Amino acid sequence: MPALKTRFTEEMTSDGMRAQVAESWHRSAAAGVRADDAEAPITLPEDSLRGHREAHPLAQVFPLLDDVLGQAARDCDAVMAVSDASAQLLWVCGHPQVLRKAEKIGFVEGSNWDERFAGTNAPGMALALGHPVSIMGSEHFRHSVRSWSCAASPIHDPTTGELLGVLDVTGGDELVVPQTMAMVRAAARMAETELAHHKLTASTAPPEVRRKSGFGLTIQGLGRNEALLEIDDGSGRRSTLRLSPRHSELVLLLGSAPRGLSGDELAVLLYEEDNSGSTLRAELNRLRNLLGDDLLASRPYRLAADVSADWLALEARIVNGDVAGAVRAYRGPLLPRSTAPGVVRLREGIDSTVRQAVLSSGVPDLMSTWTRSSWGTDDYDMWVAQRQAVGPHSPLLPLITGQIDRLDRELA
Incomplete structure (x- = not known):
C-alpha cells in the first residue's frame, strides 16, 4: 500500500490504529461522513419512534437491561443505549446531566449510528462486524465524539440467529477497562436468554402434544x-x-x-x-x-x-x-x-x-468494502467506479488513485 500524505491517513496512522478501526474509518469516509459533522442524523422522528419501539422484539427485555446495565451506567456517569438492527437508537437512558451532554453529539433516541451516517462508533461497528466492539476516544471518526468512549455488543434472536439490535454503554475515559466490555457482553447474553425464555413459554400446549x-x-x-x-x-x-x-x-x-x-x-x-x-x-x-x-x-x-x-x-x-x-x-x-x-x-x-x-x-462505501477485501483488492473496474463515485473532494481519492496506478503498472 503506497504511503499517502493526506490529512486523512496521517490522522489515522500517526499514533497507530487498530486494523478494524482503520477499516471503519475507510467505510465512513467512503460513505461521505465528514469528520467535522457535529451530530448523528435523526432517522426515526418522534411521531414514529414510539410505535417502532413498542413493536420491536427487544421491548420485551429492555426493562431487564435497564435494571441491570442501565442502573450501572447511571452510577458511573455513562449512558446505556439499545438500537435496532439499523443502528437507530430506540432507548437511551442515563443520568440527566450526562444525557444533556450526549445530546450535543446527537446520541438521542431516534438517531442513527450506522457508520455510514455517524462515522466510526461502537454501536455502528458492532452492527457492521457482528461481534462486540469497543471504541476509545480518538478512534471515533467524528471530532465531536472523541471525548467519549463506548462498548457495544450485538443482540441476536436466540432461535433464528437474526440480528435484533445492539446494546451499548457510552461514557468518559473511565469506561476504557476490560470490565466494561465484559459487563456489556454479559448483559447482551442475558437479554438473549430472556428472549429464549419468552419464546419457550409463549406456547401453552404441553410439550408432549407439540407438533x-x-x-x-x-x-x-x-x-x-x-x-x-x-x-x-x-x-x-x-x-x-x-x-x-x-x-x-x-x-x-x-x-x-x-x-x-x-x-x-x-x-x-x-x-x-x-x-x-x-x-x-x-x-x-x-x-x-x-x-x-x-x-x-x-x-x-x-x-x-x-x-x-x-x-x-x-x-x-x-x-x-x-x-x-x-x-x-x-x-x-x-x-x-x-x-x-x-x-x-x-x-x-x-x-x-x-x-x-x-x-x-454506485454506493462508495460498498465499493470500498469490496476493494479493501482480499478478493477485491485487484478489481480494476471496481477501483475506477469507486473513483467516480466518491467525487473529486473525497479524502479517499489519493488512496484510490494510487491503487489504480499500481494496477496500471502491473497490468502493463
Whole structure:
C-alpha cells in the first residue's frame, strides 16, 4: 500500500490504529461522513419512534437491561443505549446531566449510528462486524465524539440467529477497562436468554402434544474451507458439525439441489476427472454415518430436511435489493480451496453476483468494502467506479488513485 500524505491517513496512522478501526474509518469516509459533522442524523422522528419501539422484539427485555446495565451506567456517569438492527437508537437512558451532554453529539433516541451516517462508533461497528466492539476516544471518526468512549455488543434472536439490535454503554475515559466490555457482553447474553425464555413459554400446549417440526439444516460455507453444519432435530436440540473438505463439498452440492442428484450427476459435480462410482458411494456412506439415515436420503441423493444456507440468504438479499446487507453477509468466496467443478461454478456465480450488485449500486462505501477485501483488492473496474463515485473532494481519492496506478503498472 503506497504511503499517502493526506490529512486523512496521517490522522489515522500517526499514533497507530487498530486494523478494524482503520477499516471503519475507510467505510465512513467512503460513505461521505465528514469528520467535522457535529451530530448523528435523526432517522426515526418522534411521531414514529414510539410505535417502532413498542413493536420491536427487544421491548420485551429492555426493562431487564435497564435494571441491570442501565442502573450501572447511571452510577458511573455513562449512558446505556439499545438500537435496532439499523443502528437507530430506540432507548437511551442515563443520568440527566450526562444525557444533556450526549445530546450535543446527537446520541438521542431516534438517531442513527450506522457508520455510514455517524462515522466510526461502537454501536455502528458492532452492527457492521457482528461481534462486540469497543471504541476509545480518538478512534471515533467524528471530532465531536472523541471525548467519549463506548462498548457495544450485538443482540441476536436466540432461535433464528437474526440480528435484533445492539446494546451499548457510552461514557468518559473511565469506561476504557476490560470490565466494561465484559459487563456489556454479559448483559447482551442475558437479554438473549430472556428472549429464549419468552419464546419457550409463549406456547401453552404441553410439550408432549407439540407438533414436531422435523429436521432443519443450516450450512455455512462462505469464506470457509470447511463448512459448518448446524442440525436442529425439530424439538429444540441443536448441534454443530465442522465438516471435512470433501463432506463440505457434498453437503453444499446437495444443499443447492433441493430435488436431489443422481449418482452420475453428483460425480460430475464433485470430481475434476472421471472417478469410479465406488469412490463416490464410499464418500456418501461416510457422510451418512456422520449425519444419520434420517438426513441423507438416496434415489436421488438429497438432504431430507429444511435446508438454509448462508450463500442462499446472500442471494436472497440481492434479489430483494438489499445490497448493503449482502455485502455484510459476504464473508468471502464459497469453499475457496475447493476444486470440485460444481462448487467452482457455484462459487464463481456468487462472486459475480455480489460484485455486479456492488458495481451497479454506485454506493462508495460498498465499493470500498469490496476493494479493501482480499478478493477485491485487484478489481480494476471496481477501483475506477469507486473513483467516480466518491467525487473529486473525497479524502479517499489519493488512496484510490494510487491503487489504480499500481494496477496500471502491473497490468502493463
